[in-house]
Amino acid sequence: CDWSSDVCSSDLSNMRYLANNSDPGIGLDWTLETFDDSSWTDGGYGIGYELSTGAEDLIQTTVPSDTLSVYTRAVFTIQNVLTVQNMFLGADYDDAYVAWINGVEIYRSPEMPGGVPTWDADPSSHESSNGLVPDYGELIEITSQAKAVIHVGTNSFAVAAYNRIPLTPPSSDLVLVPKLAINREPPMSYLANSADPGLGLTWTAPGFDDSGWGRGDFGIGYEIGSGAAGLIQI
Secondary structure (H helix, E strand, C coil), X not given: CCCXXXXXXXXXXXXXEEEECCCCCCCCHHHCCCCCCCCCEECCCCEEEECCCCCCCCCCCCCCXXXXXXXXXXXXXXXXXXXXXXXXXXEEEECEEEEEECCEEEEECCCCXXXXXXXXXXXCCCCCCCCCCCCCCCCEECHHHHHCCCXXXXXXXXXXXXXXXXXXXXXCEEEEEEEEEEEECCCEEECCCCCCCCCCCHHHCCCCCCCCCEEECCCCCCCCCCCCCCCCCC
């Protein structure tokens, strides 16, 4: 993950999780920023269990094999909401998942039934890749939903995996490896010159101090007539 583009699942190392084989009695409170998850288990993505073979290196947490759902919480930091250009979500999962940011649902996989997700929701089946490298599939753009709820500072990322209710034989695995990707554009600094600023080309150097310049987004300029009012900001 580089500075301009990604907050990835590997960066969400502060994940905590709760594996449910009975009703934990917390509804959707656990998706809220203010929820106290200090009693939950620390872990790392991916999360789940494997009764057969194939996912031993993918699944990194100890989850009982009779688990119907796993709630996971992690945090990520936004320094400037205005620099967030796009947000994307992906997951390698079995059998279904729902994701929230700051308590607001921003995506549910097509296997999930409608309505408010319950801890024992019974989705249709979807199989994880169970591979050494997670297969996130095509990332899903969640920009409009997510930008409406993110804010400067710490934000909560809550994702739940739901297992097809085991019958006979019981489910052989449960997997959740999400990826949250945030494309950022660093804020632009500018200096409008109606006289010689006396800088030569020093202003092009990486270490130049532009803290006294104006700040904005591209494009930049001025318009006396019409046609560029939406583009030009000075």
